[in-house]
Amino acid sequence: MISRALRLCFRSSSLTAALLLTGLVSLAPQAAEYFPPPDSEGGWRTLKDAAQIRKRAGMDLDRLEQAYDLTQRGTQNGALLVVRHGYLVFERYFGRAQRNVNPDMASTGKAYTSIACGIMLHEFHDQIPDGLDTKVFTEHFLPEAFPLNDPRKADIRLGQLLSMSAGYWGEGGAPTGVVMGKVQQLKPVPGQDIHDLDQSSLRVPLWTDPGAGYSYSSPAPHIASIVLRHVTGMDLQEYINRRLAQPMGWGPWGYCLHRGDFVMPHANGAGSIAVHATDALRFGYCLLHHGQWNGKQLVPADYIARCNQPSPYNPHTPFSLQFEHNADGHVVGAPKDAFYKSGAGGFGIFIVPSLDLVIYKMGGNNGQYDPTLTGIPQPTEVDHSRDNWTPIPRTPFNEGSLGGDDGLRRVLEMVSHAVRE
Numbered sequence: 001m002i003s004r005a006l007r008l009c010f011r012s013s014s015l016t017a018a019l020l021l022t023g024l025v026s027l028a029p030q031a032a033e034y035f036p037p038p039d040s041e042g043g044w045r046t047l048k049d050a051a052q053i054r055k056r057a058g059m060d061l062d063r064l065e066q067a068y069d070l071t072q073r074g075t076q077n078g079a080l081l082v083v084r085h086g087y088l089v090f091e092r093y094f095g096r097a098q099r100n101v102n103p104d105m106a107s108t109g110k111a112y113t114s115i116a117c118g119i120m121l122h123e124f125h126d127q128i129p130d131g132l133d134t135k136v137f138t139e140h141f142l143p144e145a146f147p148l149n150d151p152r153k154a155d156i157r158l159g160q161l162l163s164m165s166a167g168y169w170g171e172g173g174a175p176t177g178v179v180m181g182k183v184q185q186l187k188p189v190p191g192q193d194i195h196d197l198d199q200s201s202l203r204v205p206l207w208t209d210p211g212a213g214y215s216y217s218s219p220a221p222h223i224a225s226i227v228l229r230h231v232t233g234m235d236l237q238e239y240i241n242r243r244l245a246q247p248m249g250w251g252p253w254g255y256c257l258h259r260g261d262f263v264m265p266h267a268n269g270a271g272s273i274a275v276h277a278t279d280a281l282r283f284g285y286c287l288l289h290h291g292q293w294n295g296k297q298l299v300p301a302d303y304i305a306r307c308n309q310p311s312p313y314n315p316h317t318p319f320s321l322q323f324e325h326n327a328d329g330h331v332v333g334a335p336k337d338a339f340y341k342s343g344a345g346g347f348g349i350f351i352v353p354s355l356d357l358v359i360y361k362m363g364g365n366n367g368q369y370d371p372t373l374t375g376i377p378q379p380t381e382v383d384h385s386r387d388n389w390t391p392i393p394r395t396p397f398n399e400g401s402l403g404g405d406d407g408l409r410r411v412l413e414m415v416s417h418a419v420r421e
Contacts, residue, residue, distance in 0.1 A: 050062075064418050080361055097277075204217065259373075337354045
């Protein structure tokens with residue numbers, strides 16, 4: 001359990017120093033002053049030769065190849081990209097995945113929503129002075145939520161929305177809730193409706209009181225993005241574009257707003273962002289560098305420090321501000337300071353500060369690579385070799401080889417073990 005003193009530190013500007021003093025976070029040596037230019041200007045510095053990868057990045061190419069082999073066995077399309085000490089040491093694609101496509105990254109986009117909220121809390125502190133402690137179901141922050149369909153929602157704090165502990169009902173055919181580590185089975189209820197994203201998210205019922213349990217529920221981060229919209233006066237996509245994409249030099253990117261003839265009026269804070277693979281690395285690299293990018297502080301460092309530590313807003317599971325963290329060591333083969341966000345189809349962005357490491361794992365079925373989702377022009381040459389690919393049926397003999405997350409945690413472990421310094 002986090003001490004009362006540390007809980008108070010979560011509300012202060014000295015959080016990073018407090019966590020360092022308690023030994024809960026380490027600041028590993030970072031690649032000195034290197035930040036990659038945009039891909040249009042040369043992009044990441046790369047290492048191709050196994051000897052150079054071992055010498056400059058301290059990684060074993062054979063072990064990275066093994067992690068890539070596992071990645072290929074888990075999803076129809078995908079890739080594995082690895083950056084260490086500021087070098088792009090591994091970049092390999094299969095199926096429809098390639099560097100300049102814009103696939104639906106599904107719930108990986110929740111991480112971008114969270115970081116945008118962290119920037120908002122610093123930039124607009126005067127408008128939302130209580131920060132993550134703010135009770136957001138008010139006429140000021142969420143006027144469209146009134147009248148409330150449950151009076152308990154008046155007690156929901158922004159930090160609970162971003163840590164999936166606001167009490168919102170979980171999603172999927174067999175949703176679960178977790179109370180202090182104990183799993184409870186929930187009955188399915190209607191979730192988000194993309195044709196009325198705001199209201200459908202706001203009206204999802206609560207399964208428990210705010211703060212009393214965790215359940216993975218996409219409406220919660222989308223509601224946080226509605227709060228951001230009111231506070232900043234910008235839609236989530238515009239805010240990310242100005243505060244992250246432009247300063248880092250991302251290539252074409254967007255959200256999957258198009259569904260046939262219907263175009264969603266707002267970005268979904270619950271996911272479906274679509275960025276180039278090397279720009280997903282830039283996002284993770286910025287977080288690795290405590291929010292800095294080329295001399296500018298894009299993201300508050302104390303907010304990032306909260307993303308990979310136990311949170312006072314979610315004592316139930318190792319999930320903080322839209323990132324799964326490994327502070328409890330449940331990913332046994334990875335460092336305890338690793339944190340990451342996954343997305344349906346096998347997507348995942350991983351940051352491991354103690355190893356100075358960023359990993360981006362692409363995944364996705366054919367539908368997630370549909371160019372009409374974003375309307376962004378896509379590469380004309382497409383590899384269709386895996387269009388009819390199907391996974392090997394799981395049996396009692398191979399069930400544990402990938403796990404239930406398309407191999408995400410196993411890839412994190414394998415790439416971490418490729419570090420040979």
